[in-house]
Amino acid sequence: MCLHGMCGDFHLAFFDALCYTYHVIILFVEGTDMKLTQTNAQLYIPDGAPAPAALTRATDLCIAAHQDDIEIMAYAPIVQCYGSTARWFAGVTVTDGGGAPRSGIYADYTNEDMMRVRAEEQKMAASIGRYAAQFLLDYPSSAVKKPDNPVLINELKDIILACAPETVYTHNLADKHDTHVAVTLNVIRALRLIAPELRPKKVISMEVWRGLDWLCDEDKLPLDTGAHPNLAAALLGVYDSQIAGGKRYDLATVGRRLANATFFESHGVDEADSIAFGLDITALIEQDIDPAAFINGYIQSFKDEVNERIGKLSI
Numbered sequence: 445m446c447l448h449g450m451c452g453d454f455h456l457a458f459f460d461a462l463c464y465t466y467h468v469i470i471l472f473v474e475g476t477d478m479k480l481t482q483t484n485a486q487l488y489i490p491d492g493a494p495a496p497a498a499l500t501r502a503t504d505l506c507i508a509a510h511q512d513d514i515e516i517m518a519y520a521p522i523v524q525c526y527g528s529t530a531r532w533f534a535g536v537t538v539t540d541g542g543g544a545p546r547s548g549i550y551a552d553y554t555n556e557d558m559m560r561v562r563a564e565e566q567k568m569a570a571s572i573g574r575y576a577a578q579f580l581l582d583y584p585s586s587a588v589k590k591p592d593n594p595v596l597i598n599e600l601k602d603i604i605l606a607c608a609p610e611t612v613y614t615h616n617l618a619d620k621h622d623t624h625v626a627v628t629l630n631v632i633r634a635l636r637l638i639a640p641e642l643r644p645k646k647v648i649s650m651e652v653w654r655g656l657d658w659l660c661d662e663d664k665l666p667l668d669t670g671a672h673p674n675l676a677a678a679l680l681g682v683y684d685s686q687i688a689g690g691k692r693y694d695l696a697t698v699g700r701r702l703a704n705a706t707f708f709e710s711h712g713v714d715e716a717d718s719i720a721f722g723l724d725i726t727a728l729i730e731q732d733i734d735p736a737a738f739i740n741g742y743i744q745s746f747k748d749e750v751n752e753r754i755g756k757l758s759i
Contacts, residue, residue, distance in 0.1 A: 478599075478602045478603065478606050479599070479602070480579070480581065480599065481595050481599060482540075482581060482582035482583055483582070484540070484559075484563075484580075484582045485579075485580060485581050485582045486563065486567075486579070486580040486582070487577060487578075487579055487580075488567045488570055488577065488578045488579075488580065489576075489577050489578075490567075490570050490571045490574065490575055490577075490578070491574075493576075495577075496606075498576050498577045499534065499576070499577055499603075499606045499607045500606070500607065500608060501532045501576050502532045502533065502534035502576045502577065502607040502608075502609050503525070503530075503531045503532055503533075503609055503610045503611070504518075504521040504524070504525055504531065504532070504533045504534070504609055504610065504611050504613070505533075505534045505535075505536065505603075505604065505607050505609035505611070505612050505613070505644070506518040506521065506533070506534075506535050506536065506612075506613040506614070507535075507536040507538065507600065507603075507612060507613070507614045507627065507631050508535070508536065508537055508538065508614065508615065508624075508627065508652075509537075509538055509539050509585075509588070509615065509621070509623045509624045509626075509627045510537065510539055510541060510544075510562075510623070511537050511541045511562040511563065511565055511566040511580075511683065512562075512565070512566070512569075512680070512683045512686055512693060513537070513615070513624070513652050514535045514537065514566075514569070515569050515573070515679040515680055515683075515697075516651075516652050516680070516693060516697045517613065517615070517650035517651055517652050517720065518533075518535075518613045518650060519669045519676055519679065519701075519720065520667035520668060520669050520720050520722075521533055521611065521613060521667075522573050522575075522675075522679070523669065523671045523672055523675060523676070525574075526573060526574055526672065526675060527574070532575075532576035533573065533574075533575050533576060534575055534576045534577045534578070534579075534607055534609070535566075535570060535575055535577075535578045535579065536578075536579040536581065536600070536603055537566055537578070537579065537580050537581065538581050538583055538588055538596070538600075538627050538630075539581075539582075539583055539584065539585050539588055539623060540559050540582045540583060540584055541558060541559045541562035541563065542555045542556075542558065542559050542584065542585070543555065543585065544558050544562065544685070544686065544689065545689060545690050545691060546558060546685070546689040546690065547688075547689050547690040548688045548689060548690070549688060550685050550688065550689045553685075558685060559582075561685045562683075562685055562686075563580050563582075565682050565683050565684070565685060566578060566580060567580075568682045569679050569682050569683075572675070572678050572679055572682065573675070573679055577607075579603060581596075581599065583596060585622075585623045585626075588623055588626045588627060588630065589622055589623060589626040593630065596630055597630055597633045597634050597637070598634070598637075600630060600631060600634035601634040601635075601637050601638060604634060604635065604638060604644070605638060605642060608642070608644075609644050610644055610645050610646070611644055611645065611646040611647070611648060612631065612635070612644045612646070612647045612648070613647075613648050613649075613650055613722070614627060614628050614631045614647070614648075614649055614650070615627055615628045615649060615650065615652060616628070616649035616650060616651065616654070616656060616722075616723055616725075616739075617649060617725070617735055617736075617738065617739040618654055618656075618658075618739055618742075618743070619652060619653045619654050620653050620654045621652070621653035624652060624653055628649060628735075629735060631647075632647075632725075632728050632729060632735060635647065635729040636729055640730075643729060645726075646724065646726050647724070647725050647726045647728070647729055648665060648722040648723070648724055648725070648726075649722060649723045649724075649725045650720065650721075650722050650723075651700065651720060651721055651722075655700055655704070655721065656721035656722065656723055657703075657704060657707065657721060658746055659721065659723060659742060659745075659746065660742075660745050660746055660749050661708070661709075663723065663742055663745065664708075664721045664722075664723070665721065665722035665723060665724055666704070666708065666716070666719045666720075666721060666722075667719065667720045667721070667722055668716045668718070668719060669701045669716075669718040669719060669720045670701075670705075670716050670717040670718040670719075673698075673718075676698065676718075677694065677698070680693060680694035680697055680698070681694055698718070700720075701718040701719055701720055702717070702718055704718075704719040704720065704721055705717055705718050705719040723742070725738070
């Protein structure tokens with residue numbers, strides 16, 4: 445079910461509002477206190493369940509920057525929820541997908557064309573993965589990267605409260621994509637606004653534009669991604685605009701997971717065929733810790749481990 449464009453069983457109230465320096469339409473989701481502020485924002489519910497019920501069933505929520513980031517980094521919770529009646533996965537894609545590289549049949553697509561295609565690809569992935577719900581918030585990357593964007597922060601807060609998930613997944617702070625790190629910082633800001641008793645139990649950061657295999661082994665959170673490889677391939681394969689457009693994320697993502705599993709333990713047999721690494725960042729919402737200081741602690745641990753190994757083997 446798509447709430448944007450007056451489809452489905454919901455009556456949507458629209459009114460004009462001025463936010464910052466740009467004009468937006470506020471989309472109200474009936475049965476919730478949630479407002480989606482961007483003109484083309486959507487809430488897609490693959491099985492057509494009413495919005496409140498669809499959202500509250502979500503146990504695992506992934507908040508990602510771009511269309512396809514969810515399927516790249518959060519396959520472990522997706523497959524854990526797949527076919528389960530006890531666990532449900534929900535996704536939030538924050539940006540509008542503009543500015544993506546393109547070639548082949550997509551070479552002449554405008555930014556607006558690509559944004560429409562990528563939104564449809566994301567919804568197709570949500571249907572294949574049987575997500576509880578998929579938000580497409582449609583923010584331009586420039587708005588996401590603003591150091592102070594209370595509209596986005598509060599929108600994320602409201603989504604988290606509406607879903608009340610046990611675990612939130614997002615990008616890792618050592619990711620080399622600015623928009624990915626900006627999303628993570630906004631997720632942290634949103635979670636800090638939520639009363640402690642209403643926050644998720646865990647917040648896990650994941651791999652996209654930089655893996656987490658550099659972490660010391662005791663800091664890695666290995667998540668099994670080996671089940672239903674056909675589902676993994678299907679979820680990545682729907683993003684034809686990216687794959688045919690010049691980026692083989694489908695092959696690279698599966699390859700990283702296989703490499704993680706094989707190179708995780710040098711003196712033991714593989715315990716899984718495919719692994720995604722996560723880093724638990726729950727402490728960032730439980731304590732007033734600077735995010736840079738937080739991730740630098742893990743970088744320092746990695747540096748110390750390298751220096752110690754070289755030191756003990758040096759003459």
